Amino acid sequence: MKKFLTILLSVSLLVSCTDDFTDIDPIGALSDASLQNATGVDLLLTGAYSVLDGVRNGFAADWHITGDNWWLDVISDDAHKGSTDGDQPDLLALELFNWETTNPYVDGKWLALFAGVNRANGVLDLINKSDNPDEFAVQAAQARFLRGHFNFEIQVMWVNVPFISTQNFSDNEFNQPNSGPIWSEIEADFTAAMSNLPASRGGSYSEPGRPIKSTAQAYLGKAQLHQGKWSTALSNLDAVINSGQYALNSDYFANFRTDGENGSEHIFAIQFASDAGQSFQGNMGGTLNWPIGPMTGGMCCGFYQPTQDLANAFQTGADGLPLLDTWSTTDITNDYYVETSEAFTPHTGPLDPRIDYTIGRRGIDFNGFGAFTGKENIRASFTDVSGPYANKKSMYTAGDDGNRGTGGWGQQRSGINFHIIRYADVLLMAAEAAIESGNLEKGRGYVNQVRERAKNSPRADSSPNYVIDTYNSAWSDASTARKAVRHERRIELGMEGKRLFDIRRWGNTVSTLNAFIANEGRTITPFSDRAFSVQSKHSALPIPLNAIDQSAGALSQNPGH
Incomplete structure (x- = not known):
């Protein structure tokens, strides 16, 4: 043919x-x-x-065309390119908003x-x-x-x-x-x-990578949400929620382990697989995004590092709620400019526990490999546009990595599925559509389902000061509700390739990213010193x-x- x-x-x-x-x-x-x-x-x-x-x-190159959209996070406020500035300079140019x-x-x-x-x-x-x-x-x-x-x-x-x-x-x-x-x-x-x-999977149509009716309906609702069609989006997303086919995993991090794949939260995902060879069915596009250093066996290549701005978003108050108006004004304690051989005390203020299933930070357990030891696992120098953090969601857990293979030059190819849509995303899209349709209470209920799961999930580490609760009082107005659901999307879906598209559809690209550049400079001065100003053209x-x-x-x- x-x-x-x-x-x-x-x-x-x-x-x-x-x-x-x-x-x-x-x-x-x-x-x-x-x-x-x-x-x-x-x-x-x-x-x-x-x-x-x-x-x-x-x-x-595989990383140019990756299906998990990790490099789209690099042109948002969630991630830095990582590694050294001289490695993949074309991506560094995108990160610095010098687009050609x-x-x-x-x-x-x-x-x-x-x-x-x-x-x-x-x-x-x-x-x-x-x-x-x-x-x-x-x-x-x-x-x-x-x-x-x-x-x-x-x-x-x-x-x-x-x-x-x-x-x-x-x-x-x-x-x-x-x-x-x-x-x-x-x-x-x-x-x-x-x-x-088909309405459900079974019989000759049982493969979890194929869509069913509710998969298409969830995606239809997502497309309508991006157009601001709030009522029709809510109708479709509510239908998915009420179908009884999905539920939040009781353990948040199960969504990012091979033993939790295609569970109750799975709606549509890229079905990756690894083997003891070169893992050609693994996530070849994410092959650069592994920490380098002794903790995890010297993988490659130190890319896709979470920003300080994203880490700050996980701060909570004594009531366990996000700091919706002030989270960006202070930085959680980090070890930037601190060598591994030097003493360091992690942040002691209250944090949402999802931070430590999203961001690898010094002194906190790194996916079962032990406490993250900081600089020796970060490829970049202190003069590179990078930062002190490592990504965790696409990284194996200790004991879950025995069957991982390596590519032709030693690179990893993860067998962990990538969620294009998962149930928590649907709940938060429905919450947003409900709020924009004037139903603040329905929106609060959907957001609280996501926060309740985060509150009750097993903890990544026993030492941090995790403080999280649901919104137990009605939102006073749509503006407050809107800030709450938008913030919840960021901390629930951080480092999942979705942030850029959210801020674009909210019409906030220029203001959000220019504020990010300024705020990030408090910690990572090489970034703010070199980044171009974000303009309206960067919305596409x-x-x-x-x-x-x-x-x-x-x-x-x-x-x-």
Whole structure:
């Protein structure tokens, strides 16, 4: 099937092939007819699932195209690039808000997501050309769900984007204009998926990586939330909550261990797996994001370090509630500029316990490997844009790492699943939609479910001063409620690749990130000294110059880039 091979071999995704090329069948190509059966359709569908992690051989570095969006956190206030400044300078440029249209991270991510769109279109095109398309209704629903997912990510990253339809795909018309948002097409895909996906998993449809009806409904609600369609978003998110299919894990950190995968909180996740070899089914895009040092066996490469700003957000008052108005005015105690050989006392003030399942900080247990020993596990020097912290959510726990393999140069490839949507996210999206719809009490109830779980989860360490409680008094106004739910999203979902898209949809990109740059400078002066001022253009990534050049004039650049 020449069109599928064109995708699989990854010819530039927005370029029409020449007539001469498309008139010649590739050697060994499969015809449409040979694939128009259950086995063939599922083969192509598996190919579409396979690029959820973004990885395709020969196209960009794995970390450029990662499916867990870790480097999108680096251009928010949640994470620094980490490592030394000279390692991955293109990502450092993004972190410092010096964005160029030729940046390989931006270019690689664009290619990876459109590869997903076109693989989903390849499935739909094959089904449409079969003798009995209705026979493949469930497979078509999965393909539309996947196309909705890939287009959702394209939309929230680039804002003004093209939509490549099944007809465009069939006609090789990939040069489509980016005339504006494609929310209506995204909603249509998730709505269609809801109509034909099974209501639950079981029998021949039991694999946890495949979506069911409520998965599509959760994603539909998420898409509507991003558009400010509060009432319809709330209706869909409430339906997921009331379906009885999901519940919060009793242990918060179970969401980030291999033994807790696909549990009650799982809605949709990239299904990673590791082995004793090179773990090609592991998280290849996150391979740089492991602490370096003696504690965990000298992994690689010290990237994706939480910010001081994120650490500060976990401060609480004596009542166990977040410091919604003052959390950013003081810094929790840290060991920046302190060598491992020097004495250090961790922060003694009250903290939300989720900090120590999110951030590796000195003196506190690091995923069962013992108390984090600080600088010797941080690759960067004190003059690099980095900080004193390590990420924890994508890192193995001690005893959970026996089957981990290494890549060709010793890098780790985590087998821990990445949550694209988990139930706590749905609760907090529903809380936000309820608050914006005027139902503050419903919103408070959903937020309190998330906080109650955090309050009752096992503790990462026995020594910190953990103080957490629920909101036991009604919120006085929508402004207070709004601050509470937005803050809760940050501390519940920190270091999960979602922060940038939240502040963008709230319209707070410029104010939030410029305040972050100033506040971070209290601790990490190399960052604030070098970062550019955030401007309105940073509310959307630049369209890659390669894509514009290859589009025959169809694509135009985002404003300001």
